[in-house]
Amino acid sequence: MTEITLxxxxxxxxxxxxxxxxxxxxxxxxxxxxxxxxxxxxxxGKPHRFEYRSGSISTLTAQLEAEKAxxxxxxxxxxxxxxxxISE
Numbered sequence: 001m002t003e004i005t006l007x008x009x010x011x012x013x014x015x016x017x018x019x020x021x022x023x024x025x026x027x028x029x030x031x032x033x034x035x036x037x038x039x040x041x042x043x044x045g046k047p048h049r050f051e052y053r054s055g056s057i058s059t060l061t062a063q064l065e066a067e068k069a070x071x072x073x074x075x076x077x078x079x080x081x082x083x084x085x086i087s088e
């Protein structure tokens with residue numbers, strides 16, 4: 001008879017009981033969005049600020065999305081106050 005000597009790690013490997021390698025957390029992807037601030041009013045009332053977060057990196061597309069969202073909520077868009085691209 002031939003004698004085979006296996007180490008504990010080799011036995012675990014042969015039985016498929018290898019410990020899983022530690023999982024490294026994925027690096028967080030920076031969140032980037034465009035914040036659009038509009039001056040709006042409802043039914044001729046007082047103007048107030050309307051903020052909209054767009055996933056677009058285009059400021060023009062973000063502005064158009066914000067104006068559409070404001071109109072969908074029943075607001076009248078008076079002017080664009082500010083457009084900022086934000087990275088977190």
